[in-house]
Amino acid sequence: QLPTGLYKKVLVILHDSILPYMNEPTLMMDFLTVAYGIGGAISLLALNGLFILIHQHNLEYPDFYKKLYSLLDPSIYHVKYRARFFHLADLFLSSSHLPAYLVAAFIKRLSRLALTAPPDSLLMVIPFICNLFRRHPACKVLVHRPNGPEDMSEDPYIMEEEEPSESRALESSLWEIQSLQNHYHPDVAKAAAILNQSLSEIEDDISGLLELSAYELFDKEVTKKAVDVPLEFEQVRGLFGKKNDIFAEHFTLD
Amino acid sequence: SNPFEVKVNRQKFNILGRKTKNDVGLPGVSRSKAIRKRTQTLLKEYKERGKTNVFKDKRFGEYDTKISPEEKMIRRFALERQKNYGKKNIYNLNEDEELTHYGQSLAEIEKLNDIVDSDSDTEEKGTLSAELTASHFGGGGGLLRKKASSGQQDEEEKPKSRKELIEEMIAKSKQEKQERQNRRESALELTEKLDNDWKEIHTLIARKPPKSERKDKEVEKPKPDEYDMIVRELGFEMKAKPSERMKTEEELAKEEQARLQKLEADRLRRMRGIDEEANKKKPSHVSADDLADGFILDKDDRCLLSYKDGKINLENEDKEEKDNEEEEEEEGGKEDDESEEESEQESANENEEDGAADSHSDLESDLESEEEAAGNKEQKKHKINENESQNVEELDPKMKAATSELPYMFAVPESFEIFKSLLAGRTVEQQLTILERIQKCNHPSLAVGNKAKLEKLVGFLLDYIGELATLDLPELRTIDKLVLPLYNLCQMFPEAASDSIKFILREAAHDMEEVIEVKGRATFPGLDTLIYLKITSLLFPTSDFWHPVVTPAFIYMSQLLTKCRITTLQDVIKGLFICCLFLEYVSFSRRFVPELINFLLGVLHISLPKKQAQGYTVVHPFTPVGKNLELLLVCDKQDLESWQKQHLPLSTVTALKETSRTEMNHIRLSCIALCFDLIKKCAALYESLPSFHEIMHPIRILLMQHVPVNEYPEKLQEWYQSALKELETKEKHYTPLVCEKKKPVPLKQYTPKIVKVLEFGRKQAGSKKEQERKQLIQRHKRELKGAIREIRKDNQFLARTQLSEIMERDSARKRKVKELLGSLATQEGEWKAMKRKKGKT
16 A cells, blocks of 8 residues: 555564554554565565564464465575565574474575575575574485485476475475585585585574675675785687687677 | 701602702702892882882982093083083182183192192202102093102002003004004005016016026926826816706607696696695795796706607707897897897898798797797797787888887886886887886896886786776777786786786775665676776686685676666676676686576576566566566567677677667677577586576576577577577486585594603693693793792791881880889889888988
């Protein structure tokens, strides 16, 4: 009923500037549920208010996790509210009473989506996934399946399935993270390689990683002191003079 | 000493080879020593605890041992005078100062003299006494000599102090030395004079004497024996050294191959990033070390022989000689004699002919003979370049003349402006020559500051390239050529090059960050940044796991692809250029770049007509709905028909000329073709990733379901088909993940750990650092204990003194009380006695 911009603004401040001052916060119930149902960024923002209602005011929200699951789409790694969303997701998934299939579905979906994520998000989401593994050891089959079938022709996980219980995530493996071990960013590759080993007991603190920006990453790398600088040993022959230069095929110097 | 005062620490076990320090102690002695020390320091402090006044000796130079007493007195006197200067004594009527001699007023001396006179006259009349002369003429050093003592002994006879004696000796020896030197000098002068004289005479009798002299000499020296001579000669003769075996061509090739293999292995190792630490410890790795000193001075003068088809390859040598000549001439610098120039030209021409005649073999030998001096190599390459360019462009004679007009010596420009003016108005070839000459004239081995200067040159060159790229009509051809000297400089100064490129990248990233903060979105940077990124890939190995320059470049490019808005066709071209860069960067290491796939998907997405149903999601900066859709959509049938695959000119990036719709459409189609090709390459690259199909899933859906293939021209369809084929043919292959096995924790063992003992009495375990740390900790502990003990003893000492003070005070009081009581008692007694007396009476 509100214009999108205003909607977002209201939702951003709702949880700390409006709800605590209301006599009956439950009155916001309908507003928030509708907002949560809209999808996209508005759903992400509504999540926070909704969480307060559920947590402090005994709101019963059916299929909450299913809805949360459906919120995961490729854009979550790119939107502005990424830190907020992952902070809340961390809260929601911290309960150790969640069924393994649900957490596995979350893990699988997050890592599938991570295949399109920028490095700053990856650096955040990989420890996030590691934490999930630590909280729910039953999910470790995703990275460690010693007696499984030798060769599968298809990933059993069904990405399109809305229902986490039907997604067959527990039968799958985290090939996505294995792919990310080949990521071009050295830190991402290292973080992904952690899952190869058995995890330590202590959870990683991801609160510092939530707000990580690409520029910070760049700054960190560019200020690193290097002892020596390896050089290219192939003699250059011009701007596009390399062997099998892609540029020479498609660009000219005019 | 007294055996009762000795305390002996009995040792339980007698260990051989152990030095014992503390086996015998003298507790009494050490205690008394400690007490003495405390009374001198602590007690003093304690007694002065309530006092804040300090005695300060302000006498000038009282404690300064450097000043001799005489000088001290003089200075003090001067100070006193200074203090009193200006204060006029009201009672002093004549303003003049009193005249003194050695601080005594002359008047006084006169008075004394009179007395002396009267005294001494009794013995020797008419002669002046020694004292008198001394005091009159200042003969003595004694300042305030007492009259009485001077009566007995003279100043000279006074026993000299040791210091004075030594001083005297030193003075004496110095004097002697001086005299000796003078003597020698005079002797030399005399001989010289004699020589001159002899020469003068010699010229007069020049003809006759030499013969006789010679004869004399011959007579003197017997003719050396022939045998001896031969023996000597043999002794002095250089021993024949075994020279290095001549290498055959095969061997040379093999060596070159081995070198390349080693470099390749290095690159692989760095790519995996396994032993970064181990790598760090190694001395800096210079990949193409043979080019690092691209300079003649370092050249190996020996020419190497190589065989070719059983014959000795002599052309090499010839060529080298010529090169040498040329270099010498170039080095020889400023002589601009025409004749020389001609000869140079001639030689150059000859060289060219040579090159033309058997350029093949030359090239081969060039490539293969690695030992050939680096400088030579570079020169030759340069020459070959020149040759090629000349062959192509056919501006041989003019160019030569122009080049030879350039000065031979160049200083390294101090600022970018000077550098620019140096290169302004020159052709590309000339610019190259200038750069080369700058490099040669200022080689680091020639002077100390040259390294820093040339390092600056790297930055200038990069700036210059950037400037060329930002021109309205970017001179990319020039840049293409300038990359060569840049590469050479970079090989010489990797640090400087990496620093300057990092600086450029940081600036660019910083600018982008600012724009994002202000506007909320970024735009693609100019062509110069793209060129810099490309140059980065030329100068540095992009396959390393971590590289100080390449990794930031990666992150920057990823930011470009995710943050920058796509609004125009130029943006698309720039984006695709960066995609190409990404692909080139990872072509060897096959690293996964999600942004690349996203961008390609996005580019294909904007080439489609608007639709509702999708099946894939595009991510930032592309949006599923919005105004930038259909940016690459081409509907015009004719344009579609007439399209030919063309290379995209890079100049379109800076300024897209207002061209016809047809041309624009053609560019669009070229972009799409490029996109297909990139997808194909990506597919080939990422084939081995376990989730290859998931990565390519959206692109595959887009290609198969949405791309209007049938509308595209045939050529484009070919591109499309090949891309799709590359995607389709990969077979699906999943193996469940298994964690790496944990290393089993070893069981505890009960066999003793055996450590080799190299030195007794010292702990062996741990590294040197660890040992040092332990030692420090131990020493700290010991010191701490000692300090605590000292403090405790101090306190005890203080308590003792306080107690004794109190006791003293108490006893004094008691005594006084007793005295008082006693006196009172006697008083009382007396009074009572008086009373009794009274009573009696």
